[in-house]
Amino acid sequence: MHAFIAGLPKAELHVHHVGSASPRIVAELAARHPDSTVPTDPEALADYFTFTDFAHFIDVYLSVVDLIRTPEDVRLLTYEVARDLARQQVRYAELTITPYSSTRRGIDERAFMDAIEDARKAAEAEFGTVLRWCFDIPGEAGLESAEVTARLATDDRVRPEGLISFGLGGPEIGVPRPQFKPYFDRAIAAGLRSVPHAGETTGPETVWDALTHLRAERIGHGTSSARDEKLLAHLAEHRIALEVCPTSNIATRAVRTLDDHPVKEFVRAGVLVTINSDDPPMFGTDLNNEYAVAARLLGLDERGVADLAKNAVEASFLDAPGKARIDAEIDTYTAAWLSA
Ligand SMILES: O=C(O)c1cccc(C(=O)CC[C@H]2O[C@@H](n3cnc4c(=O)[nH]cnc43)[C@H](O)[C@@H]2O)c1
Numbered sequence: 001m002h003a004f005i006a007g008l009p010k011a012e013l014h015v016h017h018v019g020s021a022s023p024r025i026v027a028e029l030a031a032r033h034p035d036s037t038v039p040t041d042p043e044a045l046a047d048y049f050t051f052t053d054f055a056h057f058i059d060v061y062l063s064v065v066d067l068i069r070t071p072e073d074v075r076l077l078t079y080e081v082a083r084d085l086a087r088q089q090v091r092y093a094e095l096t097i098t099p100y101s102s103t104r105r106g107i108d109e110r111a112f113m114d115a116i117e118d119a120r121k122a123a124e125a126e127f128g129t130v131l132r133w134c135f136d137i138p139g140e141a142g143l144e145s146a147e148v149t150a151r152l153a154t155d156d157r158v159r160p161e162g163l164i165s166f167g168l169g170g171p172e173i174g175v176p177r178p179q180f181k182p183y184f185d186r187a188i189a190a191g192l193r194s195v196p197h198a199g200e201t202t203g204p205e206t207v208w209d210a211l212t213h214l215r216a217e218r219i220g221h222g223t224s225s226a227r228d229e230k231l232l233a234h235l236a237e238h239r240i241a242l243e244v245c246p247t248s249n250i251a252t253r254a255v256r257t258l259d260d261h262p263v264k265e266f267v268r269a270g271v272l273v274t275i276n277s278d279d280p281p282m283f284g285t286d287l288n289n290e291y292a293v294a295a296r297l298l299g300l301d302e303r304g305v306a307d308l309a310k311n312a313v314e315a316s317f318l319d320a321p322g323k324a325r326i327d328a329e330i331d332t333y334t335a336a337w338l339s340a
């Protein structure tokens with residue numbers, strides 16, 4: 001199964017830019033900025049990436065954000081993230097980027113956009129992996145961060161070509177979703193798709209809020225949806241996909257153990273489940289491992305895993321020919337594997 005998954009063409013819909021910095025990239029950035037407190041030795045880094053709860057995870061996440069100080073850091077990170085995705089046969093990824101965190105720390109906004117776009121184009125040409133951006137509001141940073149993110153996402157003079165969606169991340173407790181409605185309205189009016197995190201660390205009412213107020217088309221995590229049958233039925237009926245990230249939920253202690261993960265409930269209820277890695281090096285995982293975890297939790301064979309990969313293609317914001325191309329690749333690969 002591991003070998004099958006490793007070669008399977010895939011789409012990744014929920015993966016964070018800074019959260020994808022590999023130990024090698026963290027070490028390289030730390031060498032560029034030696035005053036940082038982030039450890040560079042891989043063993044110390046593994047300890048550093050062990051979280052007591054979600055709030056601790058965010059503190060550590062922001063310490064890695066602090067390592068990214070120049071447009072060249074942004075370009076390096078983005079290009080290397082694409083390389084890691086390509087190695088896992090990821091053909092298409094929607095990468096969540098938090099421009100507010102970088103511009104607030106002094107990176108010029110146009111230089112930031114040029115850096116991600118330059119890396120996106122190079123990655124597509126060199127690795128064949130297509131990247132698209134989701135700009136997310138770091139909700140806990142307040143409405144100023146929402147205003148900046150909405151402006152950067154909608155102002156034609158700065159908004160990057162690869163931007164397709166608008167999100168909301170960070171802690172959920174004490175950060176009600178409805179307050180972000182005007183910013184999502186602006187983003188949606190500008191043609192962006194709505195993909196907020198919801199129900200990761202709070203209950204199903206947050207997912208309802210994301211659907212009602214933010215017009216969510218997919219939900220980041222949505223873990224607590226399992227506690228509300230009516231919500232599950234609504235998600236299933238409207239084909240609103242959940243971006244499930246099993247190992248992330250254990251690492252941030254949102255879910256106790258993998259066997260307690262509600263992914264089985266989602267599938268039972270007919271919800272469109274996609275499998276994702278979230279912040280892979282920080283959680284000691286990668287997308288291939290998340291598929292292996294899902295295969296075990298759901299009792300899937302190779303065909304079942306290929307269907308999961310196709311769910312991600314269906315729920316992606318690719319156009320129809322782009323979806324058909326990856327679906328065909330998945331079918332060809334699976335047929336060849338099963339007939340070998
Ligand atoms: O950048 C700042 O100055 C700042 C100030 C206050 C709060 C924040 C944040 O809350 C940043 C959160 C950051 O976390 C990212 N992220 C990565 N993985 C996850 C996840 O599983 N669930 C929610 N958020 C996540 C998110 O994209 C934000 O960039 C920042």
Ligand SMILES: [Zn+2]
Pocket residue numbers: 014016169197220278
């Ligand atoms: Zn996330």
